[in-house]
Amino acid sequence: MARSPPSFTNLILRRPTPRTLQNPNSQIRNIGASNDGTEFNQQNQDPINSNRYDNQNFIEIAREVSKIIRTRPRWEQTILSDFPTINFGDPHFFREVLMHQKNVFLSLRFFNWVSSQNGVLPDSLLCNEIFTGLVEAKAANAARNFLDSTKFGPEPACLEAYIQCLCGNGLIEEANDVFDQLKRMGKWPSLVTWNSALLGAIRARRTDLVWKLYVDMIECGVIVDVDTIGYLIQAFCIEEKFIKGHELLRQVLEDGHVPSKVSFNRLMSGFCKDRCYNKVSILLHTMIAKNHAPDIYTYQEIIHGLCKRKMRHEGFRIFNDLKDRGYVPDRVMYTTMINGLCKMKWLGDARKLWFEMIQKGIIPSEYTYNALIYGFCKTGQFNEVRKLYKEMCDRGYSKTTVSYNTMISGLCLHGRVEEAHALFKQMDENGITRDSITYNSLVQGFCKEGKIVEGTKYLYELLEQGLQPTTSSCTVLIEKLCQLGHMDEAKTLWKDMQDRGVKPVACNNDSILIGLSEQGYVAEGIEWLATMLKSRLKPQKETFERLVQVLSQGDKLDDALLVLGYMFKIGYALSECVCHSLVNRLCKDNSHHVETCIGDILQNG
DNA sequence: GTAGGGTTAG
Numbered sequence: 001m002a003r004s005p006p007s008f009t010n011l012i013l014r015r016p017t018p019r020t021l022q023n024p025n026s027q028i029r030n031i032g033a034s035n036d037g038t039e040f041n042q043q044n045q046d047p048i049n050s051n052r053y054d055n056q057n058f059i060e061i062a063r064e065v066s067k068i069i070r071t072r073p074r075w076e077q078t079i080l081s082d083f084p085t086i087n088f089g090d091p092h093f094f095r096e097v098l099m100h101q102k103n104v105f106l107s108l109r110f111f112n113w114v115s116s117q118n119g120v121l122p123d124s125l126l127c128n129e130i131f132t133g134l135v136e137a138k139a140a141n142a143a144r145n146f147l148d149s150t151k152f153g154p155e156p157a158c159l160e161a162y163i164q165c166l167c168g169n170g171l172i173e174e175a176n177d178v179f180d181q182l183k184r185m186g187k188w189p190s191l192v193t194w195n196s197a198l199l200g201a202i203r204a205r206r207t208d209l210v211w212k213l214y215v216d217m218i219e220c221g222v223i224v225d226v227d228t229i230g231y232l233i234q235a236f237c238i239e240e241k242f243i244k245g246h247e248l249l250r251q252v253l254e255d256g257h258v259p260s261k262v263s264f265n266r267l268m269s270g271f272c273k274d275r276c277y278n279k280v281s282i283l284l285h286t287m288i289a290k291n292h293a294p295d296i297y298t299y300q301e302i303i304h305g306l307c308k309r310k311m312r313h314e315g316f317r318i319f320n321d322l323k324d325r326g327y328v329p330d331r332v333m334y335t336t337m338i339n340g341l342c343k344m345k346w347l348g349d350a351r352k353l354w355f356e357m358i359q360k361g362i363i364p365s366e367y368t369y370n371a372l373i374y375g376f377c378k379t380g381q382f383n384e385v386r387k388l389y390k391e392m393c394d395r396g397y398s399k400t401t402v403s404y405n406t407m408i409s410g411l412c413l414h415g416r417v418e419e420a421h422a423l424f425k426q427m428d429e430n431g432i433t434r435d436s437i438t439y440n441s442l443v444q445g446f447c448k449e450g451k452i453v454e455g456t457k458y459l460y461e462l463l464e465q466g467l468q469p470t471t472s473s474c475t476v477l478i479e480k481l482c483q484l485g486h487m488d489e490a491k492t493l494w495k496d497m498q499d500r501g502v503k504p505v506a507c508n509n510d511s512i513l514i515g516l517s518e519q520g521y522v523a524e525g526i527e528w529l530a531t532m533l534k535s536r537l538k539p540q541k542e543t544f545e546r547l548v549q550v551l552s553q554g555d556k557l558d559d560a561l562l563v564l565g566y567m568f569k570i571g572y573a574l575s576e577c578v579c580h581s582l583v584n585r586l587c588k589d590n591s592h593h594v595e596t597c598i599g600d601i602l603q604n605g
Numbered sequence: 606g607t608a609g610g611g612t613t614a615g
Binding site for chain 1: 608609610611612613614615
């Protein structure tokens with residue numbers, strides 16, 4: 001767009017008429033209608049006053065306006081009456097104000113105000129200036145909104161900076177769109193921009209985007225650097241392909257490049273989780289050899305990896321070792337260790353670390369509170385939970401799904417499902433989102449206490465919310481339904497679960513099998529057993545025994561013997577007490593093949 | 606100019 005020559009005549013030059021005084025917006029209604037402004041407000045132009053303001057005045061007024069914007073919080077309410085003759089929407093005046101207005105957010109506010117007055121069509125140079133300012137201020141959302149509302153096309157160089165800004169603020173999808181936009185313009189971003197996009201994708205854990213970007217880079221013939229490779233290693237780590245990540249690391253090392261510590265740390269954390277401790281040790285040595293001193297992050301990843309792999313003793317040993325060697329753990333390190341100790345129910349040690357941390361002046365974070373609250377929940381110390389939870393809220397950490405979930409599952413674990421239920425209801429009142437953990441914990445809590453009506457209710461509510469039930473929730477509910485003889489419901493749930501892609505567990509079949517036999521549906525039970533065996537699902541030994549007992553007590557000796565045959569075929573032996581009761585039962589019977597049967601039983605039992 | 610880490614079920 002051609003830049004219009006400075007023209008001050010369309011700016012002010014107008015004695016306020018009664019109409020414009022009544023409606024200040026009419027002053028700037030037509031601004032932007034033409035490039036050079038010659039047609040502006042022609043009917044109101046006052047040729048006598050046209051030259052009253054010279055260049056000097058113009059600059060002074062702009063300076064004054066910019067000062068007012070800077071210093072008066074609600075300048076929008078007064079500015080029109082302060083400057084009744086000023087044409088605020090003139091791009092040149094606007095630019096002049098901007099020149100004195102260093103704060104881009106205030107400029108944006110001024111811009112929005114002028115636009116809201118009459119729908120100004122701003123020129124692209126001005127837009128570019130504001131947009132660049134927002135991008136430099138890393139205000140990604142403001143920049144995006146600005147772009148959306150003005151629909152102007154920034155320069156390619158500016159778009160590159162914008163990509164980096166978006167990535168730095170986690171707006172990965174948006175950055176990806178801008179990449180495509182650049183591509184359409186036939187421009188290719190620099191390596192720095194590619195790398196910032198890769199980093200953004202890593203932070204968002206979007207490895208799909210990492211690979212897409214990488215393919216694009218290669219296709220464009222970009223020469224990648226060691227940072228790029230570092231991000232690829234991290235992407236492998238996110239996908240838990242630690243071996244591949246390690247392989248890539250070895251390659252760059254051979255080429256004489258050393259990626260950042262982050263790549264090493266991630267790999268070590270992964271190998272801890274995979275129990276490949278020799279690889280951890282190799283990496284630690286490589287790191288040191290390459291002049292990357294292991295830092296607090298390195299050890300935190302290792303300790304966290306060990307805790308995740310239930311090697312918490314080992315983690316605690318390293319933690320104490322580090323302290324002895326002069327490392328000063330930070331808040332995250334303390335949180336990680338307190339969490340590990342709580343998982344082991346070592347509440348004494350956890351509490352000791354908690355106080356040690358506070359004594360060193362480190363304030364527990366929301367994570368730290370949740371970790372210790374979890375520990376007290378696990379060990380059933382609900383008085384401590386209450387105290388700590390109150391302290392956490394007093395500190396200004398808001399109530400969250402995680403903290404509620406921790407307490408709900410803790411209460412359920414200790415059979416206090418009614419209290420858990422109260423918290424569950426409280427979540428709604430406090431506007432806290434319930435997730436699948438919330439529901440699944442509560443369903444299991446109710447089922448464990450035999451309250452299947454409530455358990456079923458919340459399982460269905462979970463489904464209504466579009467959440468995924470877990471195998472264990474379904475399992476415990478099926479088991480209870482079977483025990484209480486609600487066989488139709490149990491079978492429906494079992495089928496429903498498979499339709500929804502919940503991984504069924506073999507023991508569901510066992511529950512149904514026993515339930516059917518106990519309820520007297522012998523034929524269906526036997527059929528169910530046959531289907532199981534056909535699909536190579538192996539019922540538990542206890543299931544067979546229970547089945548044999550139910551059948552023999554119900555005078556279904558032939559069926560009992562049939563089941564017994566299956567049982568022996570699988571290779572289970574009969575335990576002594578079941579054997580006794582069965583033999584007793586058979587001896588009362590005068591069946592002709594009793595002897596053969598007893599022979600069989602004794603042989604296999 | 607200095608990345609990267611930590612919390613809840615089963």
